[in-house]
Amino acid sequence: MARGARSNDRLDTVLVVACVLAALTLRTLAPVRREPIAQAVRETFVAPLLAGQASVTRSERALREASALRRATDSLTRLAQDAVGLAAENAALRGLLGLAPRVAWGYVTAEALPASTPGGASTRLLSVGAQDSIAPLSPVVTAAGVAGLVATVDARSAVMLTWAHPDFRVSAMSADGSAVGIVTAHTSNRGGEGLLELAGVPFRTLLAPGTAIVSSGLGGVFPAGVPIGTVLRVLSDEGGWVRSYLLTPAVPLPAMSGVLVLRAPRVAAGLDSVWSR
């Protein structure tokens, strides 16, 4: 009897040690090796749940937007009755309803669902995947501007790096084209989480607080002209050669739920007129 209990205890210890070792191994695997495992788990067990979650999110947003839609419908009804200047007014109302009509083609709408793991706030799980013709490095935008980019793509879902992710980069310029640089997430032990950093701006170019920063289109990931944020203040001037600026992001993380994922042909065609209105 005692031998049986000891044997069971030994088996328990072996199991817990195996679990801890397996978890540590997964944690230390290179992203290229651990992603297929994560993808297999997601596609097998989490994807069916994700479909339900996405539909609940859509319902929640539909409820939130109900009043705006009702106002739009009322206005459209009045316009239909008046039948004067209908096309122009209709276009204005469509503009109110969001970004999609402006982008017009080459995109897919998605729900960006936050990860529940503590510290996983810089990634989102998208409710679209390879079957929606999106690919790694596809830009993700909202009506306000740059939200992030697609990191990995499964059949029915994808992982997105938000602009808050340490690996996120976008080449940027001031809206008037006078300054160029690279925008990254701002990470500092002295506070300022949730902000962006524009680095590598030539020292002679001074950007005033409130200056709009947009994507420059260099690198080919993001098309030119997508809003990234606005200048908050100078962060540093490294050796009198270049300056870094702290930016307020155009898309706050909490507001990132309904997004558009741009497909490659749309990126190639450019989006100059979409945000410049």
Add this chain to the structure above:
Amino acid sequence: MERRTLGLIVGIAALVVLDLAVLRMLDGRGVLDLLLIAVVAVAGRVRPGVAALTGFVFGLLRDSTAPDAFGASALALSVVAYGVARLSAGAFEERLAATAAVLAVARVVSDVLTVLVAGRIHGTELLVRLVWWAPLGAIVTTVVGVFALRLLPPPADRRRGRR
């Protein structure tokens, strides 16, 4: 299959599905942790080794949605499940205070382990997570967990004790 076992499986499955499918949308910071409640419920009813394995599998499900921290939740929930099963052997569900204490400690340990192993947050954000969000998460998870565990069929030992 026994009615009690079926009830337990349905209850645990409901907690897992709610955590992975619905909760994330309502609670971006992960204050309420239904997956942990499910792990504690299982740990109170099975051997420590099986509990650790369950924690590992549940943790892996959560990790798959955040590849940046892949393995962190699996490790944290394995350790928590093993600890709960080893220390309590299901007896904690007999008393309300013991249930609450186990859930609170399990949540804090799980949160701290996950955050440290994931290594994605540092500085003030880490401090805020450990000093503010971890205790707040423990309180919320404990309150909900106490009710959830009462709704699940009791462990076999407790049931025999009542007869």
